Amino acid sequence: MNGAQSLISSLADAGVEVCFGNPGTSEMHLVAALDEVPAPRAVLCLFEGVATGAADGYGRMADRPAATLLHLGPGLGNGLANLHNARRACTPLVNVVGDHATYHKRLDPPLESDIDAVAATVSGWLRRAGAADDLAADAADAVAAALTPPGRIATLILPADLAWTDVSWSAAPATGGPGTVDVVRPIPVADEVVARTAGVLRSGEPGALLIGGAATRGEGLRAAGRIAAATGARLLCETFPARLERGAGVPVAERLAYRAEAVAGQLAGVRHLVLAGAVSPVSFFAYPGAAGDLVPEDCQVHVLAHGQEDLTGALTALADATAKGAAAQLAAPERPSPPGGALTAETMAYVVGALLPERAIVVDEANTSGPWLPGATAGAPPHDWLTLTGGAIGQGLPVATGAAVACPDRPVLCLESDGSAMYTISALWTQAHEGLDVTTVVLNNSGYAILNMELRRAAAAEPGPKARELLDLSRPGLDFVSIARGMGVPAERSVTAEEFTRALGRALAEPGPHLVEAVVPPLV
Amino acid sequence: MNGAQSLISSLADAGVEVCFGNPGTSEMHLVAALDEVPAPRAVLCLFEGVATGAADGYGRMADRPAATLLHLGPGLGNGLANLHNARRACTPLVNVVGDHATYHKRLDPPLESDIDAVAATVSGWLRRAGAADDLAADAADAVAAALTPPGRIATLILPADLAWTDVSWSAAPATGGPGTVDVVRPIPVADEVVARTAGVLRSGEPGALLIGGAATRGEGLRAAGRIAAATGARLLCETFPARLERGAGVPVAERLAYRAEAVAGQLAGVRHLVLAGAVSPVSFFAYPGAAGDLVPEDCQVHVLAHGQEDLTGALTALADATAKGAAAQLAAPERPSPPGGALTAETMAYVVGALLPERAIVVDEANTSGPWLPGATAGAPPHDWLTLTGGAIGQGLPVATGAAVACPDRPVLCLESDGSAMYTISALWTQAHEGLDVTTVVLNNSGYAILNMELRRAAAAEPGPKARELLDLSRPGLDFVSIARGMGVPAERSVTAEEFTRALGRALAEPGPHLVEAVVPPLV
The missing domain is CATH 3.40.50.1220 (TPP-binding domain)
Structure with missing residues (x-):
């Protein structure tokens, strides 16, 4: 058994069931190990920001960590923004970052960079693995750290030579199941x-x-x-x-x-x-x-x-x-009727409220198109609402992907803004690849509407021509139907409330991923 | 004049003509300043990794820095992989990273993170601005640092309150032009x-x-x-x-x-x-x-x-x-004939060699589909060849974008792999938005072919089913024609050498951006 096999099987023993990754050469022994020992399920993401965001969505819904598999400093960098969001969400998550072989780093090869410094900015627990014999324990420690309340990002940096070095027999992981992880309990309140x-x-x-x-x-x-x-x-x-x-x-x-x-x-x-x-x-x-x-x-x-x-x-x-005996105020079951007429942020919300399925997982990166959503869905069947915890846009599609992996029996509805969608759009491919039941609604208002608002708030300025140029997505307009189909996700566009009602209804009714582009005017 | 205006006009004075950016709220005063003072041209990118890669391509071709405008730690994180490549390319480049107001950071708002630590990993020069009055000098120092041989990444972190604070009259930038930047000359060799x-x-x-x-x-x-x-x-x-x-x-x-x-x-x-x-x-x-x-x-x-x-x-x-009087061995003018038959990595290269326009800028992220390119283009009309300097994939489309901005009178040919293309695909939108003369060839072999090779090399393993799952892009196949059209870039697909010859010829002949999807079998 080599270090990679020891690490992977220890992760599996510790209860890690899924690994979202985009591996590279330095992770090849880990990839090989997936077929050689009991291992988490590997889910391919076409960009590390999708992998880390998916691990965030998975952890929020599963209450246990997924692993990510990232390729050196640049792979970690690509995943950093959604790790930032995951840190703010207190999501349990284990990063495995492959690094050059220990003796290779001093040669400063092209992919060498300071992984530790970058990882430290998002990690509640960070370790650079030091010996192949320790990797099983490193993996268990990482999982325990990730599960430490309220939930943390644990990052293990893995030099390639440790992955390919044989471990001594005594260091091979005990297959004792998740119980071998020594999880810290929440501190009691006095x-x-x-x-x-x-x-x-x-x-x-x-x-x-x-x-x-x-x-x-x-x-x-x-x-x-x-x-x-x-x-x-x-x-x-x-x-x-x-x-x-x-x-x-x-x-x-x-x-x-x-x-x-x-x-x-x-x-x-x-x-x-x-x-x-x-x-x-x-x-x-x-x-x-x-x-x-x-x-x-x-x-x-x-x-x-x-x-x-x-x-x-x-x-x-x-x-x-x-409150002995007192009863909480519970939301009354109540849905809006699907409205007709123009499709706007407001009518979009009523359609969502009218159609939201039971036990839905709603991933909300609707941003400026979202103000009517809480009201319109307040009395819908019980659901979970996942938000952009850290403000780093591009979270929605990946988190929806991971949530769907965690909860294959629940429908996922991702409400996504146009500008944010473009950050991590390749998550659609993973949804198609895995056949995930995610319905993505892209709210296309042809601009960074929030920045139009913020420009007025922060700078008290009306945008001039150059500023407008930086907030506008209309030349050319983004055609999310075409983009989604290019990644294997069926898609259609809606420009009226009736069209949106029909399209969303169809998308929610069919299994597998769908995208509905909702063309809405900007609010600001 | 406020700090933002002082900074922006000082950048312009120092010879910075272009700013690639994706701004957020903390950069709104900088955005407003673009319309208020002489300023670099602002080019919107839909993802920071496109902005930093474009600045890399610009700097490689212009021999002077473009600026980037990045939104806090996550924006810098999104741009990190292509900054890594730029660092390895020794590209002169100035990052302006907006941060929270100085007094706001201690409140640990959601977007707060350790920007300095991340920036240090890619920057040859790093400064956190300390006073609005200093911003003009900070900008000039950043440009000088970027131009220090062989070329460096200079990062200026800008707290929002410095941007909106008025500067005293004496601190306003002198409009002395680029000459005000004190550039370090290369050290003479003894x-x-x-x-x-x-x-x-x-x-x-x-x-x-x-x-x-x-x-x-x-x-x-x-x-x-x-x-x-x-x-x-x-x-x-x-x-x-x-x-x-x-x-x-x-x-x-x-x-x-x-x-x-x-x-x-x-x-x-x-x-x-x-x-x-x-x-x-x-x-x-x-x-x-x-x-x-x-x-x-x-x-x-x-x-x-x-x-x-x-x-x-x-x-x-x-x-x-x-070598007094000796003459260098120069490449003889010579082009292959456009081949017929199947489209492969080899025939693709001959078509490129046959059609490469004079003074072309070739951005090469062809990876495993590229081995025949050097030979096939050796005798083509003189051109520049830009490569993936740091090994962080997703460099091609952004670098091509920036090179085209730097050299509007030269054709840009971007040879891009399918897996790498998906990292920064939204660069296509910026090419359409700016009407850049970039022809992108996506070499679609439906997989991370290089990792198939590396798995055999590194792990001496034949990929098992789980490993294959992580290297395969065929289920569903990526349709780059659809994706490109969704971002406003005309596109067509070629599956034979003749089709590719016609498509590439058309794309090169017409102004503006085009994409040609070249379906090729993997080499390994």
């Missing part, structure tokens, strides 16, 4: 913190409970709903949750807005803001003369639990302390 | 080094002159040709030159092969290897049991000049010392 928080919320002063991370779903979310119902606190959710459970029968958590002005409205009058897995709200960007810290001056911030702590336990305890 | 090298080459023992960097074109190349003719030294060129002048009437420099085994043949019997702007040859990757240093044991390496030294001066002096 009783007095729960009691103090209960006191705050029962003080009679207006309060809000801001949830994030693992508190945006499951038992934690249900407990949060009970707390809000019993104490009168507003139930708020972080602006960009990694995975928010919502829809009919699910407690209603209102997401904090992207724009600081809107957040000010949401937090107006709140005297106590209790954080559960969320950070204190800050502005996405700074703007001249505007505050970055969005907590109102007369509002006190209290931390019930940080992300690495036992959020569910803390929320359950707090619910027991404040 | 006479005794030239004399010693002349002695080595006249020793009677077999020698070879290995050129790289600026020595692969112009006066340096011509001097190298004379030296080789007079001393009997073989004239070799580094494996992946940034820009090699070649074709009829140009001195013939034989590129070192990619495969170590072939390099061994090229260097067999050579007792003295003289380096001029090239590094001592090493294997691209390490392989089990194979040497990484490719210099034969009984061969001595001599350095005439490093890249940062005055290569042209040293080669001219050496030619004067060794």
